[in-house]
Amino acid sequence: MxxxxxxTIAVHMIICIxxxxxxxxxxxxxxxxxxxxxxxxxxxxLQQLKxxxxxxxxxxxxxxxxxxxxxxITLLDVYNAVESVDNGVLxxxxxxxNQLCPVGRNIxxxxxxxxxxxxxxxxxxxxxxxLSEIMEDAxxxxxx
Amino acid sequence: MxxxxxxTIAVHMIICIxxxxxxxxxxxxxxxxxxxxxxxxxxxxLQQLKxxxxxxxxxxxxxxxxxxxxxxITLLDVYNAVESVDNGVLxxxxxxxNQLCPVGRNIxxxxxxxxxxxxxxxxxxxxxxxLSEIMEDAxxxxxx
DNA sequence: ATCGTTGTAATCTTCTTTGATACATCCATA
DNA sequence: TATGGATGTATCAAAGAAGATTACAACGAT
Numbered sequence: 520m521x522x523x524x525x526x527t528i529a530v531h532m533i534i535c536i537x538x539x540x541x542x543x544x545x546x547x548x549x550x551x552x553x554x555x556x557x558x559x560x561x562x563x564x565l566q567q568l569k570x571x572x573x574x575x576x577x578x579x580x581x582x583x584x585x586x587x588x589x590x591x592i593t594l595l596d597v598y599n600a601v602e603s604v605d606n607g608v609l610x611x612x613x614x615x616x617n618q619l620c621p622v623g624r625n626i627x628x629x630x631x632x633x634x635x636x637x638x639x640x641x642x643x644x645x646x647x648x649x650l651s652e653i654m655e656d657a658x659x660x661x662x663x
Numbered sequence: 664m665x666x667x668x669x670x671t672i673a674v675h676m677i678i679c680i681x682x683x684x685x686x687x688x689x690x691x692x693x694x695x696x697x698x699x700x701x702x703x704x705x706x707x708x709l710q711q712l713k714x715x716x717x718x719x720x721x722x723x724x725x726x727x728x729x730x731x732x733x734x735x736i737t738l739l740d741v742y743n744a745v746e747s748v749d750n751g752v753l754x755x756x757x758x759x760x761n762q763l764c765p766v767g768r769n770i771x772x773x774x775x776x777x778x779x780x781x782x783x784x785x786x787x788x789x790x791x792x793x794l795s796e797i798m799e800d801a802x803x804x805x806x807x
Numbered sequence: 808a809t810c811g812t813t814g815t816a817a818t819c820t821t822c823t824t825t826g827a828t829a830c831a832t833c834c835a836t837a
Numbered sequence: 838t839a840t841g842g843a844t845g846t847a848t849c850a851a852a853g854a855a856g857a858t859t860a861c862a863a864c865g866a867t
Contacts, residue, residue: 520746520823521755523664523855528757530774535766546812553764554757557857562813579865581812594777602664611665613672613698620697622679625804629797630674633738637788644784648777660769664854667824690843701826706844723834725843 525601528554529564533597533650534657536574536583544582564601571600590651595642597650609638669745672698673708677741677794678801680718680727688726708745715744734795739786741794753782 531554536545543549547565551558565583568574573596575586585592599607612630616623675698680689687693691709695702709727712718717740719730729736743751756774760767 520664520667522753524755524757525855527754527770527774527778531757531760531766531770534770534773535764538766544812548812553761553767555759555761555767556757559815559858560856562815566814576813577865578813578863579811580867581865594781609666610671611668613668613675613700615699616675617697617699620679621805622675622682622801623697623699625801626671626675626678628804629678629801630671633792633797634671637738637785637792640788641781641785644781648781653773653777657766657769657773660772661765669824688843692843703827703846704825706846710845720844721834722832722844723842724836725834 522602525564526598528556528560529568529597529601530594530650530653532561532564532568532583533573533585533592534654537585537589537650537654538657538661540584546581546583550583567601568597571596573597573600588651589654590649592650593646594648594650594653595645598642598645609641610634666746669708670742672700672704673712673741673745674738674794674797676705676708676712676727677717677729677736678798681729681733681794681798682801682805684728690725690727694727711745712741715740717741717744732795733798734793736794737790738792738794738797739789742789753785754778 532550535550535553539545539549547558547561551561554561565574565576569576569586572586573592575584577583612627612634616626618624676694679694679697683689683693691702691705695705698705709718709720713720713730716730717736719728721727756771756778760770762768
């Protein structure tokens, strides 16, 4: 199973908003064309990023902007904003292990802390990557 | 999106096989009862673990065994054995970014190495956890 | 008042996971 | 060597998630 494309789309969106902020009105339609998905998908993600305080979206006149400094937005912020399923628990545990079996009764006690540790390692890596670094790389590649 | 329960089920299975090896014939039916899923789900996973050289399964007479020392089986081995989707790539990337847009054209160059780095951090953590450590914890909890 | 845009609901398709049934194949052993 | 308990695997169904698409009310600058 994979982490859904919402995450990579969201990062793509933020890069677009920042890269084109001076030259275009960055609407859901505009972003959708760069990402190559339906504009409604973009608007839904914009709402999630807005709730997380990452972007601002203007009704009426239209267009999206970054809501706070890029070095205060980490990949983990973006991930949590758009990928929030089941309270952010990465591993899906089988639902009803048999409590009458010693293993079934203790499987959570055995595994939960380890699964959490793995998830934490991944999140720490994401927290260490800011959109500001990513934008520096992007600007080097985008000769606009 | 979450990592499927196949992973936690597979670990549960291995613990069962090891914990009951001296007292029971550990059949798919037996394991299914502990995990509380359909026996066919267990058999399918047993096949995947077998292909990975983690367990041995006896036809005819029935029963499963661990195929190699527990300290040579890591959580990453188990994860890769049962969770192998899309060549083990964790993040699903949106399929067709617009090549006519500078951002769409470069999004992979910008993100691929970072996504890989995150995945690698997670895998490193899983590689550091062996079934032998897990079994030690399990044995402490299972007064059989 | 108009027009372009956002916010959001509703529906549809596709894909993946898991559950379940069925049955051919296998193998120890009686 | 026939049998009975298991495995190996095909097939289908059910449920859930993701994403595509259409539709339209609400908004706000002009």
